[in-house]
Each structure stands twice: as C-alpha cells, then as structure tokens.
Amino acid sequence: MEQHQLIDLLKQMTLDEKVGQLLQLAAEFYSEKAEEKTGPMTDLGLTHEDINNAGTTLGISGAKEAIRVQKAYMENNRLGIPTMLMADIIHGFRTIFPIPLGLGSSWDLEAAKKMAEVSAKEAAVSGLHVTFSPMVDLVRDPRWGRVMESTGEDPFLNSRFAEAFVRGYQGEDLKNDFLRVAACVKHFAAYGAAIGGRDYNTVNMSERQLRDSYLPGYKAALDAGAKLVMTSFNTVDGIPATGNKWLFRDVLRKEFGFEGVVISDWGAVIELIPHGVAEDKRQAAELAINAGVDIEMMTTCYTENLKALIDENIVDEAILDEAVLRILTLKNDLGLFENPHRGADVTLEKEVVLSNEHREIAKDVARKSIVLLKNENILPLSKQEKVAIVGPAADSHDVIGVWSWQGKKEEAITLVQGIKQLKVEYMAGKEVFDYFNPSQAAINEAVSLAKEADKVVLALGEEDWMSGEASSRSDIRLPQAQLDLFKAIQAVNENIIVTLYNGRPLDLQGIDSAKAIVEAWFPGTEGGAALADILYGEYNPSGRLSMSFPETVGQVPVYYNGENTGRPYKPGDEKYVSKYLDVSNFAKYPFGFGLSYSNCLYTDLQLSTNELQSGDVLTVSVTLENQSDVAGQETVQLYIRDQIGEVVRPIKELKGFEKVNLLANEQKTVQFTITEELLRYVHSDQTCRSDAGMFDVMIGPNSRDVVTSTFKLLK
Structure with a gap:
C-alpha cells in the first residue's frame, strides 16, 4: 500500500x-472462551466494539491462534485493518539464548545478530510481528x-549491540x-x-549526562532502523517519560528524526496519576498524547477520554491523526495489508x-557468553579425574x-546432562537440592x-525470579544456604570450581576463595552443555564482562x-x-575482564603519529603473543582518556574492540584507527x-590491565 492510500x-x-x-x-481479550475475556473486559470497562477496534495485540502465542485472531479481527473491523501482534521476545522465542547481559559478555556482535535472527524466525512463523x-x-x-536485559555499563x-540486535530482528x-x-x-x-x-524508581541526572552516556544506545538502535520505541517507567528531569513532551517531541522526533511508533510500557499512561502529574485518566491521556505516545499498552486512558x-x-485531532498514521505505516511496513497472516x-x-x-546455534552463543573469572590452574578438567558435580544448580533446568x-x-x-553428553565419568547426587533451604540429606550427600x-564442581546461583523486572535486591550475595554449603564442601575438599x-x-564474598569461578549467567536452552564444554576444555x-x-x-x-x-x-x-575506609574503590572483576586457557601478552604499543589533526587518522597498534600451547580468542579493547576537558571526563572510555583468534604460541599485530570524531563528547x-x-x-584485555601511550589533538 502506498503512502497516499494510507492517508485515504x-x-x-x-x-x-x-x-x-x-x-x-492482551491475548485474553481475543480468547474463544467467553469467561476468559469477560473478566478483563469488565475490569477495563471495555465494550466489544473497543476490542474490535483495538489496533494492536499483546502476547498471542502460536501460528494457529495468531491466524484465528487475525481472521476474526479483520471480519469485525469495518475497514479491514489488520491487528499487529507483539510480544516480549528478549533473548529467544522457544530456543532460549543467554540473557542479554550474557550476550553482552560475548563481545561478539555476529553472535548477537544471529540470536536475533533465530528469535525473529521462530516468532514470525508463530504469527508475531x-x-x-x-x-x-x-x-x-x-x-x-x-x-x-541490558548489555552492560x-x-x-551497548550501541554496537543495539545495532546488531535490530539488524538481526529486522533484516x-x-x-x-x-521470517523477520x-x-x-x-x-x-x-x-x-x-x-x-x-525498579520503577526516580531517575535524577543532568541533561548532559543523559546525552553523553544514556542516549547513545537508543540512537544507535534507531539509526539501525528500529521501527518502534517504548517509553520508560521513570521520570526524566522530574517528568515521567510517558508524559514527557521534551523527551519524545524534541529529542526523539526532532533531533533523532524518528518517524516510527512510540508505545507505552504496560500501564505507563495511567501511572502518570500516581506519579503525581495527572489528576485523573483524562489528564493522563492528554499528557501522553501531547508527549507523542502513539499506543497505550493495557490501560484505557485514551479509549475513555481522547474523543x-x-x-x-x-487535544488537536491532527495529533491523533499523526499517531494513527504512524501505526498504519508500521502495519504497512510489515506487509500486513497484503498479507495479514504474514509469516504465521x-x-x-x-x-x-x-x-x-x-x-546448536544457541549452544555456540552460550559458550561465547560464559566468563571465566578465576582459575588457579584447576581448569580445564581432565576426563580422567574423579569429579563431583554438586549444588542446587547441578541438575537444575532453571537456566x-x-x-x-x-x-x-x-x-x-x-x-549434569551437559557433562553426561561428553561421555566422561562423574559423580552427581540424587537428592533434590533447594537453593535456599536444602535438606540435611542433600547436604550430607554433597559433602560425601x-x-x-579429586575436584568438586559446586553449581550455585540465583533462581530465575531473583532477577528481572520487579526483582531488585539490596543484598546481591548468594543465599546464605549456598555460602554455608561452600564452607562445608571446602572443609573436606579445597579443589572447588x-x-x-x-x-x-554478584557480591562474591563467601565463595571467592574457590580455586576457580565460572560465570555462566542464565545461559539458555543449551546452557548446561555449553558450560560443560567450558569446564572440560572442549571450548576455550x-x-x-560487560558489567563490573x-x-x-x-x-x-x-x-x-x-x-x-579533585582528590x-x-x-x-x-x-x-x-x-572508602574499609574497601577499595575498584571492582572485584572490572568491565572487560575474563580469563581463558590461553595466556596473551600485550607489548609494543605503537602510534603512527603523536599529533592528530582534524580530518586525519591516527593508527595505533599493539603486538599480541599467545604464550601458551592452547589456541584461543582474545578480545582486544581500546580505551581513550581526554586529559583536559571543558567538563570532567571519565578516566577511560571504550572506543573500539576486536576479537582476535590466536593459535598456540602465535603472535599478531592488531591495529585501531583514531579520528577526531571518536574524541567528541x-x-x-x-x-x-x-x-x-x-x-x-590504552589497549588491553580489560579496562584495568592496559598498556598506554599519549597523543595530542590539534584543532
């Protein structure tokens, strides 16, 4: 459909x-069972006409159901406008990949793009748009x-991952x-x-900090072509984002040039009332539509009050028309007018x-996301060693x-299943092991x-509900029962991984004396197999880390x-x-940190010139040497510090990275280019x-351990 047809x-x-x-x-409003939608209809004060006219649908599951809902919707819609089916597909649809914080720890943009491609394919054939x-x-x-849910600090x-995700989803x-x-x-x-x-708490920062640190990730996603933007629950400079005209009209629309759809987060429009900027649903609707929110998710401020x-x-009807046209344009961009069932x-x-x-793809991505935090020459495990696999996460599907x-x-x-696939001998308990309150029988079995x-793999961690939305924690240590278990195991065997x-x-106090620590995050459907490959050296x-x-x-x-x-x-x-008087200022494990079974030395940092003129390029190179007999992949990280700025600048900032494969005992030279544009803030x-x-x-394997040189920017 052409643009003039959409306007008509x-x-x-x-x-x-x-x-x-x-x-x-949400999906229940389109259920075939009357009792499943009568309650929600009553709660929101909706009529059948409201449901038939609702422009988008949240959480439909499965191709058969998506086709049924779309067919019924279009039969009841006077103009035959299709609905648009949306859902939270965060790190996989049915095939689950590592959580985004784990994906960020891969530092592998192709892996992130592949995750998004697979997720999109599974979602699309299941009817989602x-x-x-x-x-x-x-x-x-x-x-x-x-x-x-983020790729880090x-x-x-974050910007590079944002681009990769968008390109993977949308093609x-x-x-x-x-299939996108x-x-x-x-x-x-x-x-x-x-x-x-x-969660949901106030945000308070300067506009300069917002622009310098927080907006670049969104901008990168938009520049990559993202079709929608979702509002946040928080305030921005004292005004809730969902009613913030400056944020959406001035910054998003005018400065960033975004022409796509803005959707509220769940219930965020009506939350303008408890925020204290709207007296009632009528005023909430007025603030949100004037701010530029096109779609109201799961509340009815617009439905009840916009007319x-x-x-x-x-409210000017032209503002409503702009919002509707953006929604129709997105439906057209998805090809829904010609193919209402699209990929279903x-x-x-x-x-x-x-x-x-x-x-298999999920397993490969999971292996790339796992971070070896500590290793006192105890890993990788040998298939000949007598290894006990114990702890609440040893045979847990909560991954x-x-x-x-x-x-x-x-x-x-x-x-345990992943280790079994490797066909190695191992010992694992049969008792069910609770994360918070394990039975004495389970503890006794683990100690035995x-x-x-010879060595013990002690599998610990959070249950899934302990992180995610509405899951803030003031104490980010492992549960006390797991710390007690660590002590009990260590008393009989110090060789703990x-x-x-x-x-x-996490705050790792209580288990930081382990001989090795392996951060697997929630690694997804093939997580146990990926972790087993890491432990046994099948994968280096x-x-x-993308977060300290x-x-x-x-x-x-x-x-x-x-x-x-100043001090x-x-x-x-x-x-x-x-x-602090009682602890250092520095992270236990800093951004960019991670070990491998190889040992890479960074030497001979060279600059092509000590003075960079605007419009020119400075080349910086470093020599890598794998000082081990194990081939591996090194993530080479480039950091820059502006020594004197108009405002105080960070002590270092990531400005580039490259993943380099090194054979055993191999040397390679890695180069980065620096331009004046890279130094702007x-x-x-x-x-x-x-x-x-x-x-x-500065160049190094992480943000802490770097080799350094200096240059001068001429203007």
Whole structure:
C-alpha cells in the first residue's frame, strides 16, 4: 500500500476507530472462551466494539491462534485493518539464548545478530510481528534486577549491540521477509539509572549526562532502523517519560528524526496519576498524547477520554491523526495489508521452532557468553579425574532466565546432562537440592561426594525470579544456604570450581576463595552443555564482562568509566582522598575482564603519529603473543582518556574492540584507527564536539590491565 492510500484510509476512519488504533490489549481479550475475556473486559470497562477496534495485540502465542485472531479481527473491523501482534521476545522465542547481559559478555556482535535472527524466525512463523527488544538501557547498579536485559555499563558497547540486535530482528527487507519481526528499542529513556537500583524508581541526572552516556544506545538502535520505541517507567528531569513532551517531541522526533511508533510500557499512561502529574485518566491521556505516545499498552486512558478531549478542542485531532498514521505505516511496513497472516505457518512452525539447528546455534552463543573469572590452574578438567558435580544448580533446568516467555525449562539442558553428553565419568547426587533451604540429606550427600572426588564442581546461583523486572535486591550475595554449603564442601575438599547461574553481577564474598569461578549467567536452552564444554576444555572460554562485579555491594554503583575527583584515589593514599575506609574503590572483576586457557601478552604499543589533526587518522597498534600451547580468542579493547576537558571526563572510555583468534604460541599485530570524531563528547552547552589537547590511548584485555601511550589533538 502506498503512502497516499494510507492517508485515504485514515480519512475514512471515524474518531472512535482512530482512537481504537491507539489501544493495545492482551491475548485474553481475543480468547474463544467467553469467561476468559469477560473478566478483563469488565475490569477495563471495555465494550466489544473497543476490542474490535483495538489496533494492536499483546502476547498471542502460536501460528494457529495468531491466524484465528487475525481472521476474526479483520471480519469485525469495518475497514479491514489488520491487528499487529507483539510480544516480549528478549533473548529467544522457544530456543532460549543467554540473557542479554550474557550476550553482552560475548563481545561478539555476529553472535548477537544471529540470536536475533533465530528469535525473529521462530516468532514470525508463530504469527508475531513485533518484539519488545532490544533493551539498551545503560546499567551501573547490579541491585536493579533488569540489568539482566541490558548489555552492560558502557555506551559504546551497548550501541554496537543495539545495532546488531535490530539488524538481526529486522533484516534488510522487513516488508517482504516474513521470517523477520520489527524491533522496539526500550526503555526511553534512562530507565537503567533508577536511584538505589530499585525498579520503577526516580531517575535524577543532568541533561548532559543523559546525552553523553544514556542516549547513545537508543540512537544507535534507531539509526539501525528500529521501527518502534517504548517509553520508560521513570521520570526524566522530574517528568515521567510517558508524559514527557521534551523527551519524545524534541529529542526523539526532532533531533533523532524518528518517524516510527512510540508505545507505552504496560500501564505507563495511567501511572502518570500516581506519579503525581495527572489528576485523573483524562489528564493522563492528554499528557501522553501531547508527549507523542502513539499506543497505550493495557490501560484505557485514551479509549475513555481522547474523543471528548478532541471534541472539546483540548487535544488537536491532527495529533491523533499523526499517531494513527504512524501505526498504519508500521502495519504497512510489515506487509500486513497484503498479507495479514504474514509469516504465521503451522507447518513451518513445527519445523523451525526449537529445531536442532537452532539449539546448536544457541549452544555456540552460550559458550561465547560464559566468563571465566578465576582459575588457579584447576581448569580445564581432565576426563580422567574423579569429579563431583554438586549444588542446587547441578541438575537444575532453571537456566533460561525469567524473561523467556515461550521457553520451557524442561527442554533446557542441565549441567549434569551437559557433562553426561561428553561421555566422561562423574559423580552427581540424587537428592533434590533447594537453593535456599536444602535438606540435611542433600547436604550430607554433597559433602560425601566431595570427600571422594579429586575436584568438586559446586553449581550455585540465583533462581530465575531473583532477577528481572520487579526483582531488585539490596543484598546481591548468594543465599546464605549456598555460602554455608561452600564452607562445608571446602572443609573436606579445597579443589572447588564454582559455577554460577545468575542474572546480575554478584557480591562474591563467601565463595571467592574457590580455586576457580565460572560465570555462566542464565545461559539458555543449551546452557548446561555449553558450560560443560567450558569446564572440560572442549571450548576455550572467551567471554569478557560487560558489567563490573563489585567487591562488596557497599561499593555499588561501581563502574570502570567513572570521573576523577579533585582528590583522586590511588591504593596506599592517606585518608583525605575520595575513598572508602574499609574497601577499595575498584571492582572485584572490572568491565572487560575474563580469563581463558590461553595466556596473551600485550607489548609494543605503537602510534603512527603523536599529533592528530582534524580530518586525519591516527593508527595505533599493539603486538599480541599467545604464550601458551592452547589456541584461543582474545578480545582486544581500546580505551581513550581526554586529559583536559571543558567538563570532567571519565578516566577511560571504550572506543573500539576486536576479537582476535590466536593459535598456540602465535603472535599478531592488531591495529585501531583514531579520528577526531571518536574524541567528541557532550559539552556543558549540550553540543557534541572535541577539545584540542592531550589524550591517553590504552589497549588491553580489560579496562584495568592496559598498556598506554599519549597523543595530542590539534584543532
């Protein structure tokens, strides 16, 4: 359908029909069973006409149901406008991949893109059109449960992953490629900066910080072509995002040039009332529509009030028309007017969803996401060793994470099952082991097995509900029962390898004396098999943290790219500097950190010139040497520091990275290019530009361990 045809269609719509396009309802409203939709209808005060006109649908599952709902919807819609089916497909549809924080730790953009491609394919054949992903919120506080949905604490890395996700979901030709889905970037804006790491809490930051650190990820996703943006629950400069006209009209629309659809998060429009900026649903509707929110998810402020607001000339009908046209345009971009059922295919669904091919891809991505945090020459395990596999996560299927809508735990591979696939001898308990309150029999069995073993793999972690939305924690240590279990095992066998399933960086006090620590995150459907491959050396770990681990929760937020103070801290300094009395300022395991079974040395940092002129290019190179007999993959990281800025600059900022394969004992030279554009930042007047002067350039395997040189930018 051409644009002029969409405009003609808009002109044919009644005011009620136009308002209806702005309503999103959940799947139960389209159930065939009357009792399943009568209750929700009553709760929201909806009529059958409201449901027939609602423009988009949330959470339909399966090709057969999607086809049925679309057919019934179009029969009841006067103009035959199709509905648009959306869902939370965060890190996999039925084949579940590592949580996004794990994907971020892969530092592998192709792996992230492949995850999105597989997710889109499974979702599309199951009848869906839109995914509420990627979440690109910058995160610095692991107390916030939703850090699991982000790719980490760095604007540059988040931006690159945002691009990869969008391109994987949407492909090159969304209208004609029915195995793709439209991407919705979220949550606009700065949701990850909730004070105290408490979900839905206030955000308070300067506009300069918002622009410099938090907006780049969203902008990158939009530049990659993301079709939708979701509002965040938090305030931005004291105004809730969902009613923030400056944020959506000025920044998103005018500055970023975004022409797509803005959708509220679940219930966010009506939440303008408890926020205290709207007196009632009528005022909430007025604020949200004027701010530029096109779709209201699962509340009825628009449905109940927009018509009257327009009739009374409080809201301009032209604003409503703009929103409706954006929604119709998205439906057209998806090809729904020509193909209302789009990719929904019952036969193909059976072939594609959770296929062996997709499971293999998920396993490969999971292996790339696992981070080896510590290894005192105890890993990899030998197939000849007597190994005990114990702990609550040893044979647990709870490996897919809480945001795996269609994923099924029973289809996931446990660690014990993964080790069994390797055909090695191992010892594992038979008692069911609770994460919080294990039976004495389970504890006794674990200790008994540890006594017999050469080495012990102690599988610990969070249960899935402990991270994700509405799952903030003030204490991010492992449950006390697991710390007690560690002590009991260590008393009989010191050769402990701790494996962790979790959705956030943890305070590892209580288990940090383990000989090895392996961070597996929630690794997805093939997680146990991927972790087994890491433990037994079938795969050389290559994951690097995309979010720092604190020494203690009392340091939080602790992140690598903080700003210097007037009294900067160095270890050994006296009291009157910016530091704690009882712990260092630094992370236990910093951003970019991760070990492997190889040993890479960085030497001979070279700059092509010591002075960079605007318009020219400076080349920086470093020599890598694999000083081991094990081939591996090294993630080479480039950091830069602006020594003197118009405003205080971070002590270092990631500006590039490259994954390099090294054979045993091989040397390679890696090069990066630096341009003046790479050195720009947001100044106090909100403009983005660079400053002439001296810069440090640093290259290393993580944000802490770097080799350094300097150059001067000339203007």
